[in-house]
Structure formats: structure tokens, C-alpha cells
Amino acid sequence: MQVILIGFMGSGKTTIGQLLARTLATNHIDLDEFIMQKAQQSITEIFATKGETYFRQLEQLYLKQTLKLPGVLSTGGGTPIIAPNAALLAHSKIPIVWLSTNIQTTFQRIQNDTSRPLVNDLDTTALIKLQKKRNPLYQALANIIIPTDELTPQQIVAQIQRQL
Numbered sequence: 490m491q492v493i494l495i496g497f498m499g500s501g502k503t504t505i506g507q508l509l510a511r512t513l514a515t516n517h518i519d520l521d522e523f524i525m526q527k528a529q530q531s532i533t534e535i536f537a538t539k540g541e542t543y544f545r546q547l548e549q550l551y552l553k554q555t556l557k558l559p560g561v562l563s564t565g566g567g568t569p570i571i572a573p574n575a576a577l578l579a580h581s582k583i584p585i586v587w588l589s590t591n592i593q594t595t596f597q598r599i600q601n602d603t604s605r606p607l608v609n610d611l612d613t614t615a616l617i618k619l620q621k622k623r624n625p626l627y628q629a630l631a632n633i634i635i636p637t638d639e640l641t642p643q644q645i646v647a648q649i650q651r652q653l
């Protein structure tokens with residue numbers, strides 16, 4: 490069983506990924522975690538010392554590897570935005586679930602988080618712009634779309650299960 494979760498920062502990809510994997514009795518793979526383990530550095534450190542371009546190279550390399558593993562894959566918010574990654578995801582034939590969130594939800598969840606370099610580096614207007622720019626790309630890739638704002642994690646997982 491394989492499922493891919495996509496969505497903006499703060500959309501719940503990691504939380505829902507863990508819960509969905511438990512419910513489906515399969516593994517959970519978090520791409521950011523996978524990158525951190527391989528690089529032996531936090532995402533913030535990778536961005537700070539080697540830059541975003543280098544991070545995106547690692548992300549592409551490890552996306553290829555993690556797509557071969559069984560289980561639920563939680564991607565990073567920017568993973569499907571890079572064209573080669575979008576192609577890898579689309580050609581994988583694995584169901585892709587977009588956890589969609591409105592801008593308020595995003596901000597409530599990410600504003601005080603220092604572990605996300607883009608949240609530290611961008612102001613509110615730039616983050617809103619980024620989400621607006623990315624949403625059509627998430628939508629185009631997704632086979633299943635879950636508007637998550639009003640739902641509990643359990644309800645989100647139940648909706649995904651029903652649509653798989």
C-alpha cells in the first residue's frame with residue numbers, strides 16, 4: 490500500500506501521515522525526516538549552510554528513493570513544486586492526497602515555528618503569495634482533495650480511507 494500526502498506548510502502532512510499509516514497498518518515515511526537523517530543536518534541547517542538549491546537537489550534524490558518504499562509518504566510543502574518532482578509523483582501511479590488549508594489555518598499552525606526556514610525568511614505577504622501560487626499545482630497533481638480546515642485528524646484520515 491502506498492499513499493502520498495502533499496500540501497502547504499502547516500497542512501498536517503506529518504500528523505495525518507502518521508495517523509493514516511497507523512490506520513492502514515503500514516509504514517510512515519516523512520521526506521523531510523528522511524533528508525535530515527541522510528544529511529545528518531536539520532532542514533534549517535541545510536538551508537543556512539548550503540542554500541535552498543542544494544536542499545532541493547537532496548529533496549529530489551530522496552524523493553526518488555522514498556517513492557520506492559511501501560507506506561504513507563509525507564512530502565515537504567515545496568516537493569511537488571519542482572517540475573521534475575511533480576513528474577516523478579504523477580508518473581508514480583500512487584494515490585496523491587492534497588491536504589488543503591486556508592491561509593488562516595496555515596498561519597495559526599506555522600507562525601511560531603522556527604524549524605521552517607521559509608517561515609523565518611519570508612514575511613506574511615510573501616507567504617500568502619507563495620501559498621496562492623502553489624495551490625493550483627497541488628490541485629493539479631492530486632487524485633484526492635481534502636479541505637482540512639474544519640476537520641479533526643481522525644475525520645481527515647477517515648475521509649482519505651473512504652476515497653482510496
Ligand code: S3P
Binds near residue numbers: 496499502521605
Ligand atoms: C518547504 C516545506 C518544508 C521543508 C522545507 C521547505 C517548502 O516542509 O521541506 O522547509 O518549500 O514549503 P513542511 O511542509 O513539512 O513544513
